Structure formats: structure tokens, C-alpha cells
Amino acid sequence: MKEAILKIKDLKKYYGKDESQVKALDGISFDIYKGEMLVLLGNSGCGKSTLLNIIGGMDSPTSGQVLFSDTDITHFKDRELTNFRKEKIGFIFQFYNLLPDLTALENVRLSIPGKDKEHKAEKTLELVGLGKDRYNHYPSQMSGGEQQRVSIARALVKEADIILCDEPTGALDDKTGRTILQLLQDIVREKGQTMVIVTHTTQIAEMADRVITLKNGQIVKERINEHPLNASDIEW
Ligand SMILES: Nc1ncnc2c1ncn2[C@@H]1O[C@H](COP(=O)(O)OP(=O)(O)O)[C@@H](O)[C@H]1O
Numbered sequence: 247m248k249e250a251i252l253k254i255k256d257l258k259k260y261y262g263k264d265e266s267q268v269k270a271l272d273g274i275s276f277d278i279y280k281g282e283m284l285v286l287l288g289n290s291g292c293g294k295s296t297l298l299n300i301i302g303g304m305d306s307p308t309s310g311q312v313l314f315s316d317t318d319i320t321h322f323k324d325r326e327l328t329n330f331r332k333e334k335i336g337f338i339f340q341f342y343n344l345l346p347d348l349t350a351l352e353n354v355r356l357s358i359p360g361k362d363k364e365h366k367a368e369k370t371l372e373l374v375g376l377g378k379d380r381y382n383h384y385p386s387q388m389s390g391g392e393q394q395r396v397s398i399a400r401a402l403v404k405e406a407d408i409i410l411c412d413e414p415t416g417a418l419d420d421k422t423g424r425t426i427l428q429l430l431q432d433i434v435r436e437k438g439q440t441m442v443i444v445t446h447t448t449q450i451a452e453m454a455d456r457v458i459t460l461k462n463g464q465i466v467k468e469r470i471n472e473h474p475l476n477a478s479d480i481e482w
């Protein structure tokens with residue numbers, strides 16, 4: 247039996263009013279299963295980022311529910327939402343969103359509470375393929391692929407239940423992109439974490455366990471990949 251970690255129910259997000267109204271999400275319902283790699287696929291403007299931001303507690307819907315352990319996060323107060331984001335969600339963005347004035351190590355350390363931060367941050371940077379020589383580099387001193395590795399380390403070090411990735415390879419060349427996707431895929435398989443990747447690149451969907459296609463704020467297709475490809479074997 248597949249266990250749902252998140253249940254999304256009839257989610258709507260409307261911007262503006264009357265004739266200028268945009269229905270960014272227009273009644274979206276689906277479950278996200280524990281340990282799966284799910285790809286949300288769709289053209290630019292179909293509502294992918296809006297959906298991911300609501301799932302991750304960074305934005306609120308016009309109506310509908312996002313249930314985590316049967317609690318509706320869309321009704322959380324600010325404080326509860328902040329805790330949900332901190333504890334349960336790791337976010338990976340297209341443009342990395344690292345703090346420019348902090349080093350690689352500091353960027354990763356910042357996202358974990360408590361003791362033993364230094365050690366955990368170093369171990370996680372190592373896990374994503376960044377050695378000691380990179381710890382003290384600032385984002386501006388690193389390539390796109392290296393910055394994305396730091397941002398992956400930042401998401402992983404929290405040991406969050408769910409990793410959400412918004413076009414994680416959108417700013418990278420194909421080869422670097424594949425390396426980054428392979429890293430993400432290996433992590434899901436090894437750690438059993440749940441990962442949602444948003445992309446407009448059809449080929450990337452081949453690495454997913456399941457693919458949900460969006461169009462104009464609605465789900466138009468869902469399929470299961472019986473044999474997901476290794477990310478390193480995908481060409482685009
Ligand atoms: N803050 C906003 N105000 C008005 N319209 C918005 C806003 N954010 C997104 N939209 C619109 O909602 C739709 C979905 O956007 P988005 O979720 O960013 O799509 P995607 O990530 O798939 O490219 C688009 O038509 C976009 O222009």
C-alpha cells in the first residue's frame with residue numbers, strides 16, 4: 247500500500263478580478279506518496295511554481311486544502327507555517343537562492359538548528375560532491391552547478407520529509423543538469439525521501455516514478471513509469 251505524505255484537494259489560486267483574472271491553479275487534486283520521485287510537467291505559465299510554493303507553505307491558495315498528516319497547512323498561522331517549512335520541507339530553486347554574503351558552509355549551516363551543525367554541514371557538502379576546498383567560497387566564486395550542489399546540501403541537511411525542486415536544472419547546461427538530477431535521484435533512492443520536481447522539460451519526466459502533467463492550472467494527465475531511467479541516461 248502506498249502511503250500519502252501529502253494530500254492536495256481541489257486547490258485553486260486566482261489572481262486579480264473580473265476579465266483580468268488569472269486562474270493559476272484551477273481545481274488541482276492529487277496525493278504525493280512517501281518515498282516517490284514525482285515530476286510535475288507542464289509548459290511555462292501552467293501553474294507549476296504556484297503549486298509548489300503552496301505545497302511548501304510559501305504561498306496560500308484561494309481555496310482548497312493541502313493535508314500533511316491530515317492537518318490542513320493552508321489554515322496554519324504564520325508561526326506554524328514557518329515551522330512546517332523549516333522542519334518538513336527542503337526547497338531547491340532554479341536560481342539556487344543562496345545568501346550571497348555567506349560561504350558555502352555557512353549557507354548550509356544556516357538551515358539546521360541545534361548542535362553539531364558544523365559537522366553535519368561538512369558531511370552534507372561532501373555528500374553532494376563539494377570538498378573542503380569549497381567550504382569557504384561565496385556563491386559568486388562558484389559555478390552554477392556548484393551553487394546548485396550547495397543548495398541541494400542546504401535542503402538535505404535538514405533531513406526534511408519532502409524535497410521540492412522548482413526547475414532545478416533550468417539554469418544549468420545539459421551535462422551539469424544531468425549530474426545534478428542524478429544526485430537528486432540517488433538521494434531519493436538511498437534515503438527514501440519524497441521528492442517533487444517541477445519542470446517544463448519532457449525528457450526529465452523519464453526519471454520519475456510518476457508524472458503528472460499540468461495545463462492551464464489543471465491536471466490533464468497522470469502516468470506511472472514502470473522503469474524510470476537513470477538521470478545520467480537522459481538526453482535533452
Ligand atoms: N503574483 C502573481 N500575480 C499575477 N499573476 C501571477 C502571479 N504569479 C503567477 N501568476 C500567473 O499565474 C500563472 C501561473 O504561473 P506560474 O505558477 O509561475 O507558472 P509556471 O511555474 O508553470 O511557469 C501564470 O499565468 C502567471 O502569469
Ligand SMILES: [Mg+2]
Binds near residue numbers: 295296
Ligand atoms: Mg515556474
